[in-house]
Structure formats: structure tokens, C-alpha cells
Amino acid sequence: MSSPDDTSTHVPPHTPSQTENSATTTSVTTTAKMSSKTSVTEKYAFDTLQLHAGQESSDKTSNARAVPIYATSSYTFDSADHAEALFSGEVTGNQYGRMHNPTVDAFVKRLVALEQGIAGVALSSGQAATTVTLLSLVTPGSHVILSNQLFGGTYSVINKILAPWGVEVSTVSPTASAIAEVMQDNTAAVWCETIANPSCSVPDIAAIAEVCAGNVPLVVDNTWGCGGYLCQPLTLGANIVVHSATKWIGGHGAFIGGAVIDGGNFDWTAGKFPAFTKPTNKGWSYVDKAGAAAFNLRAYDLGLFTMGMTLSPYAASLGLQGLETLSLRVQRACDSALALAQWLEQHPKIARVDYPGLVSSSCHEVATRTLNNGFGAVLSFEAVDTQTARTFLDSVQLASHLANIGDAKTVVINPWTTTHASLSAAAKAEAGVSEALVRVSVGLEAVPDLQRDFDQALYG
Numbered sequence: 001m002s003s004p005d006d007t008s009t010h011v012p013p014h015t016p017s018q019t020e021n022s023a024t025t026t027s028v029t030t031t032a033k034m035s036s037k038t039s040v041t042e043k044y045a046f047d048t049l050q051l052h053a054g055q056e057s058s059d060k061t062s063n064a065r066a067v068p069i070y071a072t073s074s075y076t077f078d079s080a081d082h083a084e085a086l087f088s089g090e091v092t093g094n095q096y097g098r099m100h101n102p103t104v105d106a107f108v109k110r111l112v113a114l115e116q117g118i119a120g121v122a123l124s125s126g127q128a129a130t131t132v133t134l135l136s137l138v139t140p141g142s143h144v145i146l147s148n149q150l151f152g153g154t155y156s157v158i159n160k161i162l163a164p165w166g167v168e169v170s171t172v173s174p175t176a177s178a179i180a181e182v183m184q185d186n187t188a189a190v191w192c193e194t195i196a197n198p199s200c201s202v203p204d205i206a207a208i209a210e211v212c213a214g215n216v217p218l219v220v221d222n223t224w225g226c227g228g229y230l231c232q233p234l235t236l237g238a239n240i241v242v243h244s245a246t247k248w249i250g251g252h253g254a255f256i257g258g259a260v261i262d263g264g265n266f267d268w269t270a271g272k273f274p275a276f277t278k279p280t281n282k283g284w285s286y287v288d289k290a291g292a293a294a295f296n297l298r299a300y301d302l303g304l305f306t307m308g309m310t311l312s313p314y315a316a317s318l319g320l321q322g323l324e325t326l327s328l329r330v331q332r333a334c335d336s337a338l339a340l341a342q343w344l345e346q347h348p349k350i351a352r353v354d355y356p357g358l359v360s361s362s363c364h365e366v367a368t369r370t371l372n373n374g375f376g377a378v379l380s381f382e383a384v385d386t387q388t389a390r391t392f393l394d395s396v397q398l399a400s401h402l403a404n405i406g407d408a409k410t411v412v413i414n415p416w417t418t419t420h421a422s423l424s425a426a427a428k429a430e431a432g433v434s435e436a437l438v439r440v441s442v443g444l445e446a447v448p449d450l451q452r453d454f455d456q457a458l459y460g
Ligand SMILES: Cc1ncc(COP(=O)(O)O)c(C=O)c1O
Pocket: 125, 126, 127, 128, 130, 151, 153, 193, 197, 221, 223, 224, 243, 244, 245, 246, 256, 257, 258
């Protein structure tokens, strides 16, 4: 088929066209944002977008109201001329399922609208989204700055793939001042999460974005920001959003998926990112082809065309169903999480509760400025001793003991022995992980039922 340089053969159907984009990135951003938003994002509220964005009418061929699952690996060409035009990039359209699928396209368009981005790529998992984002930004010799409170899989991409290829990393507390201190000329990304796992601390994204200030792209893993309902990092100055859709976006613990969303608000032409401006063998670059959405086109080219980290249309369909009720589920889970956190704070078997909604939380003020609608659906508590935490995990009846978050059902886990087991004791301490800590992803059950279950489990 095509060489890796043949990006024109697989431009995403929703990449802003060159006529929407002009030569300079700054004006492109505005134009692209205007053109993609006036139709849906500016017209409708979040609750409406989660139902309609990406599918603004019923299916044209069948009148199906739900987005159909397009179970096809490939698409017929209308003619020899059409095939040639698709492959030369003269026209855009569906060619092959690794890059193109209408179900997946509707899913990612909906997420883009919810996050106020300009374009996005759906991927086979959150981990794929992280990998593609980092690979799109760094080259050997680059430096990245990571928050010291990230999902472990993000460190794995750096440690197992990028560091051996010459990428340097600084891991610091996610504050503007700590990040500013380690910033270098070759820094290619700053990476943080909206709410840290499992400490539940909230970084000041707006302040961090000011430090990055158009010089270094700020990437926010907004998985805990619940598809934009709790936080829209792009509106706070971040440039790229990454999601594990496996969590609240899907919302039912029924599939694995991910997405990358481009804010269209970073100037890739300033010289630090030659991969974005270097002409391919066709004579154009990602910036030439996609303007403000150049990052999206590169992520699409690397993630789908080159590495094949494609989201299946079946998974995208589950993601679309999840998105339809996102705000309702997340609101309920956040309200329940706050009620449970307040109740646990008073419980004799609990030593400490970490939840940004508690006024006792050290990040409550930042969380109030950074989050909307609630303080997250996850809380962590430290039991009075390790044995009590283990007894709790062995004794819960309603809550499920498993390694996931964002399920409609309440789930619990001990990070020390599971999700964070591979970290050094010092790194665990930095991430707020102690032996007696239990992470709770609060589901949609009635709060009194959860309180009864937790109470009996804490006494064992
Ligand atoms: C914050 C965060 N980012 C990324 C991931 C990876 O997502 P996935 O499991 O969908 O690959 C996870 C998974 O737990 C996560 O919690």
C-alpha cells in the first residue's frame, strides 16, 4: 500500500480541510474552531451534545436512530477515478477499516465536541492513546516532564519504550513552579492528570498551562475529568487531551477504548517540532495538510495507519451508548462520592480520607477552580491499619474488588499491592500510596446501601 509518508491516503474524514485553514497556525486555530463549533458546540449544552454530536440526523440509508455499527473492514470505490482521488488525497472518504469507520468517527466527533477540541483520534485503549500522543511529540533527544502522580502505564511508555530510544524525563510534583524549574529547551511535552490516582489531588491546570505558554504542549490525561463533564482542560489552556474511554465514558465496565483530542491551540511551526513541518515525499507536511489540527493528523497517521491501534466499531458503539448518559451518571457518582467521603471521615476505622470535595482537602481550593459540576467519582481512604484495609477488601459484598474505575458499579482496590505495586517505596510515598490505602470508584448504587456494606466490611 502506501509508504508511511503517504498521509494523504488516510486523512481522517473530520480533519479540518485546507480551505478552512490558512497558512499560519494562529489564524488556523480560530478558523478551524469557528467552523467546527458553530454547528454543534456553540449551539448546544453538554447534556445535548453527549446525545447528538457526531450524529446530527438519523442514518441516511436506513433511518436508524442509533449510530449503526459499521462492521466492515473495507469500502468500495465509486470508480477508478474515485479510488485514485482517495489515494492521492484529492478527496477524503472511507478507504480501509484500520483508519476509517463511521461508527468510530461518530464516537470521536462526540468526544471532540464534549472536550471543546477541534479534532480527535479514537484508539484501541487509553494506553494506546498515551503511547501515540508521546510518540507523536518526542524524538530521540527530547525531554518530557511528567507529574509524579500518574497512572503507572504512562511511566511504562516512557521507561520501556522512549527512554531506551534517548528520551529524557523529569518527574516532578504537578505544580507550575516545579515544572518551570525543570523546563529545558528540548522539552517536548508536559504531562499531568486532571485528578491524580489514587491521591485524588487536583493540579492547577490553568497555572501549569501558563508556564507552558505556547512553548511546550501541555497534555492532560482527562480520564478522571469524565469526558469533559468535570473538566475541559483545553479551555484552561492545555493543548492535548488524552482519555481512557474504558472508564466513565463507557461507564459500564464493558469495553476498552481510548481517544486523543487536539485543542488546535499550539503553534507547531515555531521550530521545535520539525516532524510537523517537514514535507513528506508528496511535498506537504502535517501542518500544510491539517493546519491547526496538525497534531491530530500526526497522531492519526502514527496511531492508526502506522501502528494499527484501531478502536473497533463494536467498542465505539458501546462508547456512544455510554456517552448518552455521561453527565447523569457522573453527577450521581460525584454526589455519592462526596456523601461517602464525608461519612468515612467520621468513621472510627478510618484514619484519613482523600477527596477534593472535602473542605479538609489540601487541594479543595484548586479543585473548586479547576473542576465543574462535582469533585470526581473516586475517593481514597486510609484505614486505621493495614489489616483493617485487607479485611475490608475481603469482606465487601456490594462493592466489587477489582482493578478498574468508572464502572456503574462501585469498585475498590488496595493500590499498594496492585496498581502501584511496581513503584519504589519512595515513589509510592510521593503518590500518596500507603499500605492501608483503599481506592474507591463510586458507582450508582444508593448511598445508604454502600454505607452499610462499607461499615460491615470495615469490621470484617
Ligand atoms: C488515568 C488513566 N489513564 C490511562 C489509563 C489506561 O487506559 P486503558 O486501561 O483504557 O488502556 C488508565 C487505566 O486505568 C488510567 O486510569
